[in-house]
Amino acid sequence: MLETNAIFGDPKQILLALSGQHHLPELLPAAVRLLAQRSTIALARIWLLRPPLHGDCGKCALADECHQRDRCLHLVTSYGNSATDEQEHWTRADGKFRRFPQGGRKIGRIASTGESMLINTLQEGHEWIVSPEWIHRQQIVALAGLPLVYRGETLGVLAIFAREPIEQSCQEWLHMIADHLAAAIANARAIEEIEELKSHLELENEYLREEVAGTAFGDLVGRSPALDTIAQQINLVAPTESSVLILGESGTGKEVVARELHRRSSRRDRPLIKVNCAAIPRELYESEFFGHSKGSFTGALRDRAGRFELADGGTLFLDEIGEIPLDLQAKLLRVLQEGELERIGEERTRKVNVRIIAATNRELRQEALEGRFRQDLYYRLSVFPIEVPPLRDRLEDVGLLAEHFLARYSRQLGRAELRLTLGNVKQLQEYDWPGNVRELQHVIERAAIVASNGRLTFDLPKPARTGSRSPKHASKREGANSSEPIYTMAEMRDREADNIRRALEHSDGKVYGKNGAAARLGVKPTTLASRIKSLGIR
Numbered sequence: 001m002l003e004t005n006a007i008f009g010d011p012k013q014i015l016l017a018l019s020g021q022h023h024l025p026e027l028l029p030a031a032v033r034l035l036a037q038r039s040t041i042a043l044a045r046i047w048l049l050r051p052p053l054h055g056d057c058g059k060c061a062l063a064d065e066c067h068q069r070d071r072c073l074h075l076v077t078s079y080g081n082s083a084t085d086e087q088e089h090w091t092r093a094d095g096k097f098r099r100f101p102q103g104g105r106k107i108g109r110i111a112s113t114g115e116s117m118l119i120n121t122l123q124e125g126h127e128w129i130v131s132p133e134w135i136h137r138q139q140i141v142a143l144a145g146l147p148l149v150y151r152g153e154t155l156g157v158l159a160i161f162a163r164e165p166i167e168q169s170c171q172e173w174l175h176m177i178a179d180h181l182a183a184a185i186a187n188a189r190a191i192e193e194i195e196e197l198k199s200h201l202e203l204e205n206e207y208l209r210e211e212v213a214g215t216a217f218g219d220l221v222g223r224s225p226a227l228d229t230i231a232q233q234i235n236l237v238a239p240t241e242s243s244v245l246i247l248g249e250s251g252t253g254k255e256v257v258a259r260e261l262h263r264r265s266s267r268r269d270r271p272l273i274k275v276n277c278a279a280i281p282r283e284l285y286e287s288e289f290f291g292h293s294k295g296s297f298t299g300a301l302r303d304r305a306g307r308f309e310l311a312d313g314g315t316l317f318l319d320e321i322g323e324i325p326l327d328l329q330a331k332l333l334r335v336l337q338e339g340e341l342e343r344i345g346e347e348r349t350r351k352v353n354v355r356i357i358a359a360t361n362r363e364l365r366q367e368a369l370e371g372r373f374r375q376d377l378y379y380r381l382s383v384f385p386i387e388v389p390p391l392r393d394r395l396e397d398v399g400l401l402a403e404h405f406l407a408r409y410s411r412q413l414g415r416a417e418l419r420l421t422l423g424n425v426k427q428l429q430e431y432d433w434p435g436n437v438r439e440l441q442h443v444i445e446r447a448a449i450v451a452s453n454g455r456l457t458f459d460l461p462k463p464a465r466t467g468s469r470s471p472k473h474a475s476k477r478e479g480a481n482s483s484e485p486i487y488t489m490a491e492m493r494d495r496e497a498d499n500i501r502r503a504l505e506h507s508d509g510k511v512y513g514k515n516g517a518a519a520r521l522g523v524k525p526t527t528l529a530s531r532i533k534s535l536g537i538r
């Protein structure tokens with residue numbers, strides 16, 4: 001039998017070269033190259049124990065022998081020398097033995113028992129050798145298999161096929177190499193985990209800072225029967241795991257309802273992550289939702305967790321859910337059904353446990369019926385719908401909300417003398433609030449800023465209601481004559497944007513052509529395109 005240095009080369013040199021390497025992607029290939037640098041070694045390979053990649057098991061030739069599907073051995077690096085062609089080196093890690101089940105075949109058994117194996121009689125033939133012809137042709141006589149164990153946990157297997165018998169002292173030296181590799185693997189994993197946690201925390205912090213800055217009021221204010229009903233519904237559904245769909249016009253308080261739901265749920269100590277589906281550029285949806293790995297597309301400069309992962313254990317609030325493109329709706333449905341996702345550019349499947357609260361100001365049911373929103377997703381989301389009525393249908397709340405906002409702004413502005421009069425409230429109740437609570441909030445803020453001598457005045461269009469409360473306030477307005485309201489320029493822009501959106505919806509998003517939105521609006525397509533851009537319509 002030959003000494004270690006006759007088989008592998010100078011063992012000290014190899015150990016020294018490896019001890020300087022700690023970065024896994026370099027260390028493992030370097031290890032197999034150094035171990036198989038001499039022609040006495042036919043092949044050196046390393047498998048690591050990992051969860052199967054998405055769809056892996058279906059393609060695996062050894063699937064029938066695999067009884068522990070949570071993890072299997074993945075061949076990660078390989079280096080070898082052909083006996084028949086000096087120039088040929090085996091570096092591929094994608095061949096027949098790229099996966100071994102734990103406990104399956106010789107290599108799998110090393111992983112499951114944590115015990116090494118040394119066989120010096122391969123030429124005599126063993127029934128488990130898959131290709132005896134290869135063993136003979138390549139003059140292989142020995143197999144040394146060593147578990148890569150760190151602190152009692154087996155992380156993988158190192159295997160050496162040699163053309164000389166391997167003696168015991170040589171096997172002991174291989175143990176040292178295996179121990180060094182195992183420590184480096186554990187180290188690299190710990191660093192990866194820390195990096196992941198760090199970037200997760202950074203993202204969460206960034207997100208929370210934005211959220212705190214953006215949320216002025218957290219609780220639902222109001223005592224109308226409509227709000228009572230909403231409060232009861234929140235109490236009923238918050239402690240469950242059901243998805244909730246919040247319906248209502250823009251600015252009615254859907255987000256406040258979502259926050260209350262989260263606060264009263266068992267997930268309250270985990271994050272509530274909000275995604276405004278209308279604000280995401282189409283090409284970034286998938287990355288925003290599911291995350292991406294570094295380099296998976298131009299601009300993906302680092303690994304990034306998606307909103308689903310950020311919300312893991314908590315609640316994901318999908319605002320303006322109706323804006324999600326149809327192709328992404330299918331992917332979203334899969335995550336909701338299976339609780340599994342893959343980041344873009346990554347094969348690894350990740351599990352997430354997220355409760356969904358969605359909100360929309362669109363007629364989602366109608367859109368689902370007309371095929372503009374997936375019906376299966378709609379039914380999945382609308383297990384428990386909560387409808388938030390427009391402010392004009394709950395005038396009882398106007399005074400309370402106005403008081404609530406005034407208290408906030410007078411404190412912020414240091415103007416404790418500001419008071420609402422009954423006359424103020426009456427004037428506010430006469431307006432029909434197309435922008436709902438958000439508009440009321442802005443009106444109060446403006447009034448608080450411009451108030452003089454403690455008196456509030458509201459810059460409101462003339463009352464538009466014709467007696468009855470109706471959600472179709474816009475069409476009622478059309479019938480009005482002398483009491484025709486005056487819109488601010490900002491409101492006019494909003495109305496124009498809504499009108500263009502409607503035209504686009506009716507034209508399936510087409511601007512040009514006979515049935516395009518430009519034709520419907522009676523303008524040139526180029527004019528419409530430039531209005532779409534300047535109004536920020538997507």
Ligand SMILES: Nc1ncnc2c1ncn2[C@@H]1O[C@H](COP(=O)(O)OP(=O)(O)OP(=O)(O)O)[C@@H](O)[C@H]1O
Pocket residue numbers: 216217218219220221222248249250251252253254255256257319359360361401404437438441
């Ligand atoms: N009942 C309420 N009590 C206190 N504040 C409220 C209430 N309803 C709405 N608000 C406030 O009005 C503003 C708009 O509410 P919110 O963002 O929840 O509306 P929304 O329906 O989600 O709007 P959008 O559809 O445009 O996203 C927020 O500042 C919110 O705090």
